[in-house]
Amino acid sequence: MYKLVLRLDTGSQAEDFTLNDLTGKPFRLGDVLGKAIVFLTFYRGGFDRESVRYLEALAGCYERLRGLGVEVVAITPELPEKVKAMDAGLHLPFTVLSDPALGVARQYDVYDPAQEWCRPAGFIIGRDGVIQYAYRGVSPPNTPPVPYLLKKFEQMNGRDPGAVKAEV
Numbered sequence: 001m002y003k004l005v006l007r008l009d010t011g012s013q014a015e016d017f018t019l020n021d022l023t024g025k026p027f028r029l030g031d032v033l034g035k036a037i038v039f040l041t042f043y044r045g046g047f048d049r050e051s052v053r054y055l056e057a058l059a060g061c062y063e064r065l066r067g068l069g070v071e072v073v074a075i076t077p078e079l080p081e082k083v084k085a086m087d088a089g090l091h092l093p094f095t096v097l098s099d100p101a102l103g104v105a106r107q108y109d110v111y112d113p114a115q116e117w118c119r120p121a122g123f124i125i126g127r128d129g130v131i132q133y134a135y136r137g138v139s140p141p142n143t144p145p146v147p148y149l150l151k152k153f154e155q156m157n158g159r160d161p162g163a164v165k166a167e168v
Contacts, residue, residue: 046086
């Protein structure tokens, strides 16, 4: 029987990484941990309409996410120039990183060797650095639904997740 073994999954300590943001400034995950809950999402790129829709959905509720103490970090294997061009049109309010060497994609077990690209994925990392939720999609649009994420963040903040339904 075949069993998939993932290095990083729910209950694991998130591994630190450093990638450049769109301005070329290094972003280190460890600098955010302890200060915020992190939603780390991997998306295929600006060429993928489902990925763009997902980023737009996250951007649409970003103020609410920030109010829940959540920092969104989006990672794509696309080259920085392509990521900048996409961001120029979308004006995403959260951190977007380029991982063209796919090092972080491999680190978080979302590398797809058949396509030599990343799979869509999402990780909720608590302030303590422990992965609270891990979702790895097979292909777009396999991403965790934003209303579900909002409920998870409400729960992590000790708020009644039923209140989320009324606000969504």
